[in-house]
Amino acid sequence: MNISMYNREFVCFFVVELTFVIVLAYVCLTSHQTVNHKTRIHKQARSNHSVKEENVSPEELRRETGQSCVFPVHSPSLVPCQQNNLREKRRIxxxxxxxxxxxxxxxxxxxxxxxxxxxxxxxxxxxxxxxxxxxxxxxxxxxxxxxxxxxxxxxxxxxxxxxxxxxxxxxxxxxxxxxxxxxxxxxxxxxxxxxxxxxxxxxxxxxxxxxxxxxxxxxxxxxxxxxxxxxxxxxxxxxxxxxxxxxxxxxxxxxxxxxxxxxxxxxxxxxxxxxxxxxxxxxxxxxxxxxxxxxxxxxxxxxxxxxxxxxxxxxxxxxxxxxxxxxxxxxxxxxxxxxxxxxxxxxxxxxxxxxxxxx
CATH class of the missing domain: 3.90.550.10 (Spore Coat Polysaccharide Biosynthesis Protein SpsA; Chain A)
Incomplete structure (x- = not known):
């Protein structure tokens, strides 16, 4: 009887400790991701060639990247345009x-x-x-x-x-x-x-x-x-x-x-x-x-x-x-x-x- 009670107390203690470790690990991981996310945004502000972060508005992006423009700025990842099939004479x-x-x-x-x-x-x-x-x-x-x-x-x-x-x-x-x-x-x-x-x-x-x-x-x-x-x-x-x-x-x-x-x-x-x-x-x-x-x-x-x-x-x-x-x-x-x-x-x-x- 005493041994059984001891085992139950040991198991409870072990579960509590394990839960605490899991919660602590989750908090650390979340904080690390948040820091990385902010770091990416600051890097983007230093470089005008980065792609917009998902949660950054166009106005914030223009302000952070120094690209002040009332019109949208296209993604730099797009391929260059080609001018093909231009007609020498068109109908007015x-x-x-x-x-x-x-x-x-x-x-x-x-x-x-x-x-x-x-x-x-x-x-x-x-x-x-x-x-x-x-x-x-x-x-x-x-x-x-x-x-x-x-x-x-x-x-x-x-x-x-x-x-x-x-x-x-x-x-x-x-x-x-x-x-x-x-x-x-x-x-x-x-x-x-x-x-x-x-x-x-x-x-x-x-x-x-x-x-x-x-x-x-x-x-x-x-x-x-x-x-x-x-x-x-x-x-x-x-x-x-x-x-x-x-x-x-x-x-x-x-x-x-x-x-x-x-x-x-x-x-x-x-x-x-x-x-x-x-x-x-x-x-x-x-x-x-x-x-x-x-x-x-x-x-x-x-x-x-x-x-x-x-x-x-x-x-x-x-x-x-x-x-x-x-x-x-x-x-x-x-x-x-x-x-x-x-x-x-x-x-x-x-x-x-x-x-x-x-x-």
């Missing part, structure tokens, strides 16, 4: 569809994220592209351009976002300021490797005219159908142009001092020459020009501003934007990001007077 779609029909025909709910952002499916583009469209009162042109441009860019396997920078009607249109705004506001929302400045009335006729950053600034739209594909003039560098970030900042962007006319394009080409920046022309430079009401063209004033280019180059551009515009609103629409701004005409005229120009 010229119908201005209602917005909802346009979103449907472009399958925007599946191919685009809000803001007109697209990532290729199953592969990674090595460059992220910002398309900047200066805009005011040309809705028909914008609809036709978007219907064509989204198709071309997706066929080229581009990762891109389209920014339509719209100037309000309170002052004359200023394309140089609007283009500079597009560059600055796009950069404020995501890192982009390439910046294409795209006129709203020009539609690419070839899928091989790739929107891509190389070692040179690229002029895409050298030949237009309305000119029977003849070169407009030798130094024409307007319409559709792509820069990498380094080149565009090095030339201080566009001049801010041209109202209504296209002199900012000629001034930009002068800046390229001044800085000895390399440039090239697309091998597939044909574009269809859409019809629209022509803007006023003040030749005398344009020459007066352009003639002072050598004096303005260092101080008229991206680095003099401080008081030139006011951001009214940003709207992430299904097909594009709308950036709505007003331009301070008084400040522009003040800068012109500084160079001895009175309009």
């Amino acid at each position: 779609l010229k119908e201005a569809l209602p917005w909802l029909d346009l979103e449907t025909t472009l399958n925007a709910s599946k191919t685009l994220l809000p803001g007109g952002y697209h990532q290729p499916l199953g592969c990674a583009s090595p460059q992220r592209l910002a398309i900047i469209i200066p805009y005011r009162d040309r809705e028909v042109n914008l609809k036709i351009l978007l219907n064509n441009l989204h198709r071309v860019l997706q066929k080229q396997q581009a990762e891109y976002a389209i920014f339509v920078v719209e100037q309000d009607n309170s002052t004359p249109f200023n394309r140089g300021v609007i283009k500079n705004i597009g560059y600055l506001e796009a950069k404020a929302r995501c890192h982009f490797d390439c910046f294409t400045f795209q006129d709203v009335d020009l539609v690419p006729e070839s899928e091989r005219n790739t929107y891509w950053c190389g070692a040179r600034a690229l002029h895409h739209s050298r030949e237009l159908d309305i000119l029977k594909y003849r070169i407009f003039y030798k130094n024409h560098f307007g319409g559709v142009i792509t820069f990498n970030e380094t080149f565009f900042s090095a030339i201080n962007g566009y001049s801010n001092l041209f109202f209504m006319w296209g002199g900012e394009d000629d001034d930009l080409f002068h800046r390229l020459l001044k800085k000895e920046m390399p440039y090239e022309f697309s091998r597939y430079p044909r574009y269809t020009a859409l019809t629209h009401k022509k803007d006023p063209h003040h030749t005398k004033e344009e020459r007066a501003v352009y003639g002072k280019s050598h004096l303005r180059f260092k101080n008229d551009g991206l680095n003099s934007m401080g008081r030139l515009y006011r951001l009214i609103s940003v709207d992430y629409k299904p097909l594009y990001t709308r950036i709505y701004v007003s331009v301070n005409q008084t400040e522009v005229l003040t800068q012109l007077k500084h160079y001895g120009i009175r309009l």
Whole structure:
């Protein structure tokens, strides 16, 4: 009887001890896993190439990895995209569809994220592209351009976002300021490797005219159908142009001092020459020009501003934007990001007077 009681007490003691050891081991193992999990996250914060942890939100991931972007960042494990079966001549779609029909025909709910952002499916583009469209009162042109441009860019396997920078009607249109705004506001929302400045009335006729950053600034739209594909003039560098970030900042962007006319394009080409920046022309430079009401063209004033280019180059551009515009609103629409701004005409005229120009 006493022996039996002793055995029972021994067994109970052994079970308690074993349970304590198991619990202690579990606690240690759990703590070790938690430390490892945190360590992985901190390592990820030091490296911008790690895959997102399962329980880390996209916002936390961008903050930890230093990748501040309002659009999703693709996984670095994806294979590089390949551009295959690009057509030299494509059919231009010229119908201005209602917005909802346009979103449907472009399958925007599946191919685009809000803001007109697209990532290729199953592969990674090595460059992220910002398309900047200066805009005011040309809705028909914008609809036709978007219907064509989204198709071309997706066929080229581009990762891109389209920014339509719209100037309000309170002052004359200023394309140089609007283009500079597009560059600055796009950069404020995501890192982009390439910046294409795209006129709203020009539609690419070839899928091989790739929107891509190389070692040179690229002029895409050298030949237009309305000119029977003849070169407009030798130094024409307007319409559709792509820069990498380094080149565009090095030339201080566009001049801010041209109202209504296209002199900012000629001034930009002068800046390229001044800085000895390399440039090239697309091998597939044909574009269809859409019809629209022509803007006023003040030749005398344009020459007066352009003639002072050598004096303005260092101080008229991206680095003099401080008081030139006011951001009214940003709207992430299904097909594009709308950036709505007003331009301070008084400040522009003040800068012109500084160079001895009175309009």
